[in-house]
Amino acid sequence: MRQCDDALRGILDRAGGSGVSPVLHEGTGKMPVPPGPETGQVSLPGEAIYAQPVLFALEFALGQVWKSWGVEPTGCLGCGVGRYAAACLAGVFTLEEALGMVVARARLADTPPSGRQSALDEFQAACSRVRFRKPRTKLVDPTGQLATADAAKAEFWRHEPEEPIDLAAGMAALAKQGCGIFLEIGASTTLVDLGRGCLKDSAGLWAASLRQGEPDWPAMLRTLADLYARGVRIDWEAFDRDFPRRRVVLPTYPFQRQRYWIADDPADAPRSGPGEEASPSTVVRLLGEGKLDSLVEQLKAANSFSDDEVRLLPKVLRALAAQHGGQSPPPQAPHH
The missing domain is CATH 3.40.366.10 (Malonyl-Coenzyme A Acyl Carrier Protein, domain 2)
Known part of the structure; x- marks a missing residue:
């Protein structure tokens, strides 16, 4: 101009x-x-x-x-x-x-x-x-x-x-x-x-x-x-040539290493559902307390399981609970 x-x-x-x-x-x-x-x-x-x-x-x-x-x-x-x-x-x-x-x-x-x-x-x-x-x-x-x-x-x-x-x-x-x-x-x-x-x-x-x-x-x-x-x-x-740029000092402490990028393979992407995703502490607590029915519901809400996988969850969780507590698996409750 x-x-x-x-x-x-x-x-x-x-x-x-x-x-x-x-x-x-x-x-x-x-x-x-x-x-x-x-x-x-x-x-x-x-x-x-x-x-x-x-x-x-x-x-x-x-x-x-x-x-x-x-x-x-x-x-x-x-x-x-x-x-x-x-x-x-x-x-x-x-x-x-x-x-x-x-x-x-x-x-x-x-x-x-x-x-x-x-x-x-x-x-x-x-x-x-x-x-x-x-x-x-x-x-x-x-x-x-x-x-x-x-x-x-x-x-x-x-x-x-x-x-x-x-x-x-x-x-x-x-x-x-x-x-x-x-x-x-x-x-x-x-x-x-x-x-x-x-x-x-x-x-x-x-x-x-x-x-x-x-x-x-x-x-x-x-x-x-x-x-x-x-x-x-x-x-x-x-x-970008007309815009001034300068180097900045990065923090000396480690960053929280949490990735937010899209997974390369869709199979590797974390699954999410309509419910609240169960955190590791929640899973451990429910296992320790033997509240397997609640844990099943948590996992079903946070993941896309097939019907066959849902039917296997109670049995798998009973085995995990036994390993976690060092005891025999608790009696299996009917699950529908």
């Missing part, structure tokens, strides 16, 4: 504007919300000249965060301003070049019809100043076409503001490329929700970086956990 702020400040200063940070922290200090059928208009001061560059900066910064954690995209799709963020993350142009194009595009969006041609000329001039590169990552445009070497030409981008958007075609193209995990880099779940509707038969993971009504950090962590659970390789060292 600071990189975007530094680059954008110089561009907007020439137009009498400001950088990313003042716009983000205007008023309530909440992050901007992209326009969509669920969210309405962008909640930012001013017009597109502020909203579009800030949205680009947010999307680009989120993409860089995910990449720093080892989450590398196999394909990118963007709509509107998001198309520039996707292309920038794919290496088509630099951050500074992208912001210059986005600012010119925003001015075009703010221009009334009477002056649109001059604003369009300015946007196309901004495109001409960019040194385009071939995408390093599969890049799908909103018409469903996989970007080729043409994406590295100014002519490809000059007509972008006037091109139609077909999200369904774009999502179908991603699915055709084998994509099954879809991650939105934006301030809400708008595209995730729309994309899921485009691929109703997909069993893939639909995740969002940020969610309205949820703090940013927990939302990111929840999505990170979802990605990890679906097999995405996370660079945990990179994730």
Whole structure:
């Protein structure tokens, strides 16, 4: 975000504007919300000249965060301003070049019809100043076409503001490329929700970086956990790098050696039942007191015995009681 702020400040200063940070922290200090059928208009001061560059900066910064954690995209799709963020993350142009194009595009969006041609000329001039590169990552445009070497030409981008958007075609193209995990880099779940509707038969993971009504950090962590659970390789060292760690002194006395881990073999796992598990002291006490019926009930409640095993319990316990007390086994009471 600071990189975007530094680059954008110089561009907007020439137009009498400001950088990313003042716009983000205007008023309530909440992050901007992209326009969509669920969210309405962008909640930012001013017009597109502020909203579009800030949205680009947010999307680009989120993409860089995910990449720093080892989450590398196999394909990118963007709509509107998001198309520039996707292309920038794919290496088509630099951050500074992208912001210059986005600012010119925003001015075009703010221009009334009477002056649109001059604003369009300015946007196309901004495109001409960019040194385009071939995408390093599969890049799908909103018409469903996989970007080729043409994406590295100014002519490809000059007509972008006037091109139609077909999200369904774009999502179908991603699915055709084998994509099954879809991650939105934006301030809400708008595209995730729309994309899921485009691929109703997909069993893939639909995740969002940020969610309205949820703090940013927990939302990111929840999505990170979802990605990890679906097999995405996370660079945990990179994730943990910004958090200070220090060595601690362990207690010098022995720990109580009691394991709470899951047994490797289910047969080795301790059995439990609906009743209270009999402790060793209880077993010894009941044996010593000859209360074999009570001990039978304790053991039945704490273990999953078969009927044959239950029938053997009284006989076995009588023998144990005799060994424990050094006496003959007590008479066997009827047991049902």
